[in-house]
Amino acid sequence: MSATSNAPTRPTACLALADGSLFYGMGFGATGMTVAELCFNTAMTGYQEIMTDPSYAGQVVTFTFPHIGNTGTNPQDDETGDPVAAGMVVKWMPTDPSNWRNVQPLSEWLAARGRIAIGGVDTRRLTRAIRHQGAPHVALAHDPDGNFDIEALIKAAREFGGLEGVDLARDVTCAQSYRWDEMRWAWPDGYSRQTEPKHKVVAVDYGAKRNILRCLASAGCEVTVLPASATFEDVMAHNPDGVFLSNGPGDPAATGAYAVPMIRDVLDKTDVPMFGICLGHQMLALALGAKTIKMSHGHHGANHPVKDNDTGKVEITSMNHGFAVDAQTLPKGVVETHVSLFDGSNCGIRMEGRPVWSVQHHPEASPGPQDSYYLFERFAAAMAEKNKAPA
Numbered sequence: 381m382s383a384t385s386n387a388p389t390r391p392t393a394c395l396a397l398a399d400g401s402l403f404y405g406m407g408f409g410a411t412g413m414t415v416a417e418l419c420f421n422t423a424m425t426g427y428q429e430i431m432t433d434p435s436y437a438g439q440v441v442t443f444t445f446p447h448i449g450n451t452g453t454n455p456q457d458d459e460t461g462d463p464v465a466a467g468m469v470v471k472w473m474p475t476d477p478s479n480w481r482n483v484q485p486l487s488e489w490l491a492a493r494g495r496i497a498i499g500g501v502d503t504r505r506l507t508r509a510i511r512h513q514g515a516p517h518v519a520l521a522h523d524p525d526g527n528f529d530i531e532a533l534i535k536a537a538r539e540f541g542g543l544e545g546v547d548l549a550r551d552v553t554c555a556q557s558y559r560w561d562e563m564r565w566a567w568p569d570g571y572s573r574q575t576e577p578k579h580k581v582v583a584v585d586y587g588a589k590r591n592i593l594r595c596l597a598s599a600g601c602e603v604t605v606l607p608a609s610a611t612f613e614d615v616m617a618h619n620p621d622g623v624f625l626s627n628g629p630g631d632p633a634a635t636g637a638y639a640v641p642m643i644r645d646v647l648d649k650t651d652v653p654m655f656g657i658c659l660g661h662q663m664l665a666l667a668l669g670a671k672t673i674k675m676s677h678g679h680h681g682a683n684h685p686v687k688d689n690d691t692g693k694v695e696i697t698s699m700n701h702g703f704a705v706d707a708q709t710l711p712k713g714v715v716e717t718h719v720s721l722f723d724g725s726n727c728g729i730r731m732e733g734r735p736v737w738s739v740q741h742h743p744e745a746s747p748g749p750q751d752s753y754y755l756f757e758r759f760a761a762a763m764a765e766k767n768k769a770p771a
């Protein structure tokens with residue numbers, strides 16, 4: 381008789397959906413329980429950047445790519461100091477990391493940061509469930525002994541309030557303002573510093589990804605990052621050549637309660653160029669008088685085609701959003717510049733006759749293609765143009 385056995389291993393993790401569906405698997409990372417909204421991300425690379433993207437606060441991420449964790453983790457790929465996604469769901473348990481940049485295996489990295497993960501899940505079935513029902517509310521539990529109170533997990537998932545009406549930017553923004561001069565990663569030197577900046581930019585941090593700040597620095601900006609609560613006066617105290625509105629988690633309508641008045645003041649009282657990404661895009665749209673809506677299951681991936689309405693060109697983009705600007709509500713004088721070729725949803729706006737625009741997708745990629753990087757250069761060019769013009 382063989383000494384090996386194919387008897388099922390006792391599951392050590394369980395994902396319970398609010399509708400009562402259960403997905404068992406093997407736990408890794410931290411132990412315990414977390415409740416969140418569940419989304420899926422289709423990117424084939426960049427799990428560490430995704431887990432540390434502050435926009436994922438309040439969400440557990442299902443990775444549709446089956447091999448997650450095999451390149452380990454390293455300090456350079458963090459998009460912020462700590463992971464902010466609530467947890468992760470993967471198909472295969474991570475294997476031993478194999479990569480020259482690896483510093484710590486994914487499981488240890490997650491455990492050290494208090495994040496729960498489940499492996500061995502049929503992520504295709506789960507992704508279909510998310511597509512059919514819209515992003516479900518879930519409870520994810522990891523117990524090395526495999527003891528689960530299923531009723532309690534389903535109840536916790538049902539009681540989770542969701543992300544609508546929730547402001548999470550305050551939880552993930554920086555406590556104090558700081559300067560940023562690190563530029564984009566480039567072979568063979570890695571990250572280098574911007575030593576000859578040409579434009580003074582105030583970047584308001586609603587949950588900013590580091591690679592956005594790097595892209596601004598690479599485009600020639602001297603970046604001062606301000607906390608999400610920054611007022612018009614706080615922003616203008618830096619005498620910026622341009623104002624940047626960052627990505628971030630939660631519902632733009634809730635975050636807009638304090639961000640929108642600041643943005644409106646910048647629009648009404650100054651003529652500085654303004655550029656926003658994702659949550660920043662949604663809040664600029666709110667400030668201009670448009671509305672935002674909650675999507676069914678959102679866009680999360682690194683291969684989303686977006687059409688530039690001005691040029692007809694298609695950009696392959698990185699996406700991560702669960703809310704969207706309702707293009708039907710854009711007021712006169714605001715033009716829809718980009719649309720998603722997946723579902724026609726709004727991906728960009730600009731004010732007519734003013735250097736003020738924003739996009740829903742992520743030109744900083746990280747992870748993803750860099751087709752849209754030109755938007756940072758366009759922002760720099762708008763600041764250069766304005767500084768040339770007589771006051």
Ligand SMILES: NC(=O)CC[C@H](N)C(=O)O
Binds near residue numbers: 630631657701703
């Ligand atoms: N990446 C982001 O900035 C996301 C914006 C917003 N929280 C959304 O889910 O739509």
